[in-house]
Amino acid sequence: MIPANFDYIQAGSVDEAIQALGEHGDEAKLVAGGHSLIPLMKFRLATPAYLVDINRLDDLKYVRDDGEYLAVGALTRHCDVEKNDLIVSNAGVLAQATHNVGDPQVRHRGTIGGAVAHGDPASDIPSALLALKATVVVRGPEGEREIGIEDFFTGFLETDLHDDEMLTEVRIPKVPDAKWSFQKFNRRAQDWAIVGASIVCGDGHAGVGLVNMHSVPFRSEAVESALLNGANAEEAGDLAAEGTEAPSDLNASKDYREHLARVLVRRGLQEAGR
Amino acid sequence: MEVSIKINGVEQSYDVEPRMLLVQYIREAAGLTGTNIGCDTSSCGACTVHLDGESVKSCTVLAAQVNGMEVTTIEGLADNDGTLHPVQRAFHECHALQCGYCTPGMVMASVSMIEENPSMTEDDVREGLEGNLCRCTGYHNIVKAVLQASEVSL
Ligand SMILES: Cc1cc2nc3c(=O)[nH]c(=O)nc-3n(C[C@H](O)[C@H](O)[C@H](O)COP(=O)(O)OP(=O)(O)OC[C@H]3O[C@@H](n4cnc5c(N)ncnc54)[C@H](O)[C@@H]3O)c2cc1C
Ligand code: FES
Ligand code: FES
Numbered sequence: 001m002i003p004a005n006f007d008y009i010q011a012g013s014v015d016e017a018i019q020a021l022g023e024h025g026d027e028a029k030l031v032a033g034g035h036s037l038i039p040l041m042k043f044r045l046a047t048p049a050y051l052v053d054i055n056r057l058d059d060l061k062y063v064r065d066d067g068e069y070l071a072v073g074a075l076t077r078h079c080d081v082e083k084n085d086l087i088v089s090n091a092g093v094l095a096q097a098t099h100n101v102g103d104p105q106v107r108h109r110g111t112i113g114g115a116v117a118h119g120d121p122a123s124d125i126p127s128a129l130l131a132l133k134a135t136v137v138v139r140g141p142e143g144e145r146e147i148g149i150e151d152f153f154t155g156f157l158e159t160d161l162h163d164d165e166m167l168t169e170v171r172i173p174k175v176p177d178a179k180w181s182f183q184k185f186n187r188r189a190q191d192w193a194i195v196g197a198s199i200v201c202g203d204g205h206a207g208v209g210l211v212n213m214h215s216v217p218f219r220s221e222a223v224e225s226a227l228l229n230g231a232n233a234e235e236a237g238d239l240a241a242e243g244t245e246a247p248s249d250l251n252a253s254k255d256y257r258e259h260l261a262r263v264l265v266r267r268g269l270q271e272a273g274r
Numbered sequence: 275m276e277v278s279i280k281i282n283g284v285e286q287s288y289d290v291e292p293r294m295l296l297v298q299y300i301r302e303a304a305g306l307t308g309t310n311i312g313c314d315t316s317s318c319g320a321c322t323v324h325l326d327g328e329s330v331k332s333c334t335v336l337a338a339q340v341n342g343m344e345v346t347t348i349e350g351l352a353d354n355d356g357t358l359h360p361v362q363r364a365f366h367e368c369h370a371l372q373c374g375y376c377t378p379g380m381v382m383a384s385v386s387m388i389e390e391n392p393s394m395t396e397d398d399v400r401e402g403l404e405g406n407l408c409r410c411t412g413y414h415n416i417v418k419a420v421l422q423a424s425e426v427s428l
Contacts, residue, residue, distance in 0.1 A: 001314050001315075002293055002294075002295070003293045004293070004299075005291060005292070005293050006292060006293060007292065008336075008338045009291035010338075010341075030340070031336075034334060034335060034336065035316065035334055038335070038336065039315060039316060039334065041293075042314070042315075042382075044349055051292070051336075053338070053339055055339055070354065079328075082275060086360060093318065102402045102405065103319070103405025103406075104329060104386070104387060104390075104402055104405060105319065105330050105331045105405050106316065106323075106331070106405065108328040108330050108386075109330055109331075109334070109335065110362050184283065189401070190317070190404040190405055190406040249343045
């Protein structure tokens with residue numbers, strides 16, 4: 001399978017990338033790791049006329065400790081996130097969720113920015129970022145904006161990014177003494193989650209992100225507020241399907257997904273010591 | 275567009291369409307057919323090659339993205355005098371292939387994996403090869419071969 005033809009533009013800087021996006025509007029697409037976009041292009045589900053490659057923007061490949069939060073550059077590849085000491089020790093749930101993405105070859109290419117910007121409800125990484133209450137930094141011709149991760153996802157594969165903006169950084173607040181768990185249910189090695197759950201519990205912090213339970217990566221406010229009110233794992237887990245709109249497909253019906261969400265959230269909370 | 279890639283140490287340059295996939299560049303432009311195409315949807319791993327030393331699925335990378343970088347394929351593993359790479363030798367000795375279709379990808383994925391973690395357990399190997407499918411062997415001998423090769427230091 002071969003993608004439809006396009007003009008290839010290699011961006012040498014963030015400004016160049018933004019400028020190319022501005023010139024070509026919705027005819028242009030950024031490509032980072034390409035591990036979501038290239039498959040879509042091969043199926044001709046995406047047919048951008050201009051492809052703007054941001055892989056060479058090495059200054060967007062970093063994990064930094066910025067005091068209150070960790071800053072992760074958008075082009076940081078999954079293999080570098082999953083093993084990074086700062087992430088492993090301050091945001092274990094993100095390391096674990098990233099480790100569960102695809103296989104080593106996929107993780108050598110895919111980037112955190114791509115995984116977030118794609119806005120896929122079936123993706124593992126957004127669930128961890130929801131549980132950590134991360135924010136994303138996007139840059140456009142008018143400068144930068146910082147957006148809460150929950151507000152970033154606006155619809156199925158849709159985000160708050162404008163046509164001429166790019167995501168440059170993910171910010172992960174430190175949750176002191178956090179206990180966490182990442183749960184993923186699938187049937188075959190390497191598969192996407194049928195349902196997944198990221199859980200982070202800390203002092204005054206309850207974060208629960210669900211995979212594949214809605215048209216967007218889903219934050220479970222019902223479970224979070226039960227936890228903040230002292231619910232145990234069983235009581236809070238029972239609420240995991242509240243507010244969801246799980247899809248039915250070949251792998252699972254809506255009912256089965258709701259059941260899985262309750263079981264996985266309960267197990268995750270138990271693992272996180274609730 | 276002109277795309278130059280150093281494949282197995284040899285600089286190559288061809289005028290190709292931007293939409294050409296790396297696996298097509300390797301097989302059709304450079305004429306190196308050791309790298310196989312299986313699923314064409316980034317699931318099977320048959321097309322695994324090394325990009326600047328790391329395993330990637332070449333059916334899901336554009337040749338244009340690799341302009342100026344280094345690629346190693348299965349043809350580039352053995353020494354010039356034909357001495358097999360330790361992973362190739364272990365696959366041979368452990369009978370880790372039957373039809374051989376998955377083998378170039380299995381070997382390339384294994385070499386990258388051993389370089390990243392030379393002291394793997396059997397579980398690590400099985401998990402590390404989750405992106406490579408084999409329809410013949412049942413995986414046991416492949417896992418044995420990778421463990422044997424990782425003991426022979428690389
Ligand atoms: C075989 C396979 C298995 C996989 N399994 C899983 C899995 O189990 N779990 C999982 O979560 N994911 C999985 N993935 C997806 C993988 O995580 C992708 O790498 C990731 O979703 C997208 O990252 P990318 O860098 O490849 O993005 P790309 O494919 O390059 O881009 C995706 C989208 O985001 C946009 N984009 C990229 N970067 C930016 C940026 N900086 N700013 C603005 N827009 C941007 C692009 O324009 C495009 O629309 C799998 C992929 C494959 C091929
Ligand atoms: S052909 Fe590339 S992964 Fe199957
Ligand atoms: S040996 Fe035949 S597919 Fe693996």
